[in-house]
Amino acid sequence: MLLKGKNIVIFGGSGAIGTAMAKEFVAEGGRVWLGARNQKRLDTAADKAGAASGTIETFKVDCLDATETTEALSILGARIGGIDVAINATSFMHDQGSNIDDLDLATFMSPVENFLSSLFNSCKAVVPHMGKRGQGVILTLSTPAGRTAPPGHLGYSVTCAGVEAFSRVLAAELGPRNIRVVCLGPHAISDAPQAGSYTGELFAPKAGALGLTVDQWLGGGAQTTMLGRLPTLDDVAQTAAFLASDKARSMTAAYVNLTAGMIPE
Template sequence: MLLDGRTAVIHGGGGAIGGAVARVFAREGAWVFIVGRTQAKLDVVARDIAAAGGVVETARVDVLDQPAVEKHAAEVAAACGGIDIALNAVSVPHDQGTLLADLTLEEFMRPIDGFLRALFVTTKAVARHMGGERGGVVLTLSEPGSKLAVGGILGHSVSAAGKEAFARVLAAELAPRNIRVVGIRPHAVVDAPAAGSYTRELFGQIAAAAGESVQDMLDGGGMAQGTLLKRLPTLSEVAETAAFLASDRAGAMTGTIANLSAGALVD
C-alpha cells in the first residue's frame, strides 16, 4: 500500500475532494484524520472508510480558529508520534461571473482572504509536527483560474494564484526539514454529487445566464470543451493523484503544481 503506516490530516475532509482523498488515503493504509465544520458530512466519509476496513477519526474544527486548529494538530501528533501528510481541501463560496464594474470589494476579497487564511492556519499547525527523519508532505489545492485570462473571476483567480505561490515558497522553506510541498490543480469535477450546494452556488449564476443547468455546463458545456481532453477530471483521478504525490514514489517532487485540468491549461 502506498501510504501504509502514515498519518494524514485532511482539513475540509467532509467535502467532495477532501472526502474522496480521505477514502483513497485510508485504502492505501494511512491513519486518516478528517477535520471540518459540519459533523454530519465528516460522519458520511468516516462511515465509508470504516466500512472498507480503514482507520479514521473525525474532528469538528473551524479552520479559521487558529488555536483550535493548532490544538487538534498537536493532539494528532501526540497520538501518532507526528504527522506525515496534510491536505487543505477547504472550500470558500465566492462569486464567479461578475465583472469588475459590478464586483464589490467584499466579494473580491472573500476568496482571497478565506482560502489563504485557511491555508496559512492549517499549514502552520501541521508543519511543526512534520519533518526530520520522518519527513512529511504538504498538499495544497488550487484551480486553473490561477492562470486563465478570462473575465469575471478576479477574486477567484487571485486566490488560486496565491495558493500556488504559497506552495512554491513554502517548499523552499520546508525542504531543509525534509518536508515536501506539492500543489494539485484540478478543474471542476463532473462526478461530485457530494459537492452539493457549493458546486451549485459557485456555478449556478453562470449556468443560468447561459440558459443551462450546472451539470450540463460541467459535462458538455464550455468547461469540458475548453480542455484538450474534452472532458473534466473526476474525483477519483484527483484522489488517486493525491495519494501518489503523498507517497514515496513521488519523493523527488516538491515546489511544483500537478496539473489535473484535463488540458484546460498546458504548462
C-alpha cells in the same frame, strides 16, 4: 500500497474532495483523520470513505481560527505520534461571474481572505508535527483560474495564484526540514456536484444564465480541454495518493496540472 503506515490529515475533510481522498488513502494503506467544522457532515464523510475499517477518524476544527487549529493539531499530533501528510481541501462560497464594475472590495477579498487564511493556519499548525516519522508532505489545491484569465473571476483567480505562490515559497522554507509541498490543480471536477460539493451551488448561476443545468454546463467545460473531458473525483484522489507517497519523494514546489489539458483563455 502507496501510503502504508502513513498518518494523514485532511482539512476540509467533510467535502467531496476530502471524502474521495480519504477513501483512496485508506485503500492505499494510510490512516486518515478528517477535520472540518460540522461534525454531522464529518461523520457522513467518514462513513462514505470507509470508517468501518477503523482507519478513519474525525476531529472538529475551524481553519479560519488560528488558535483553535493549532490546539487541535497539537492534541492530535501528540496522540498519534506525528503527521506524515497534510492536505487542505477547505472551500468557501465566493463570487464567480461579476466584473469589477459590480464588485465591492469585501466581495473581491472574501475568497482571498478565507482560502489563504485557512491554508496558512492549517500549514502553520501541522508543520511542527511533520518530518518526525520520515519525509513530510503538504498538498495544496488550486485551479486553472490562477493561471488563466477568466472574466468575472477576479477574487478567485487572485486566490488561486496566491495558493500557488504560497506553496512554492513554503516548499523552499520546509525543504531543509524534509517536508515537501506540492500544489494540485484540477479543472472543474465533473462528478463533484453530484457528490455534494459546494461547486453545484457555485456553478448554478453561471449555468442558469446560459439556460443550462449544471451538468450541461460542465459538459461544455469538457470541450475546452485537450482530452475532451473533465477530471473526476477519483482522478484527483488517485493523483493525490501518488503525490503524497514516497514514489514522488523528489517532487516539491511543483504544480500538478490535472485539467485534462485545459486550453488557455
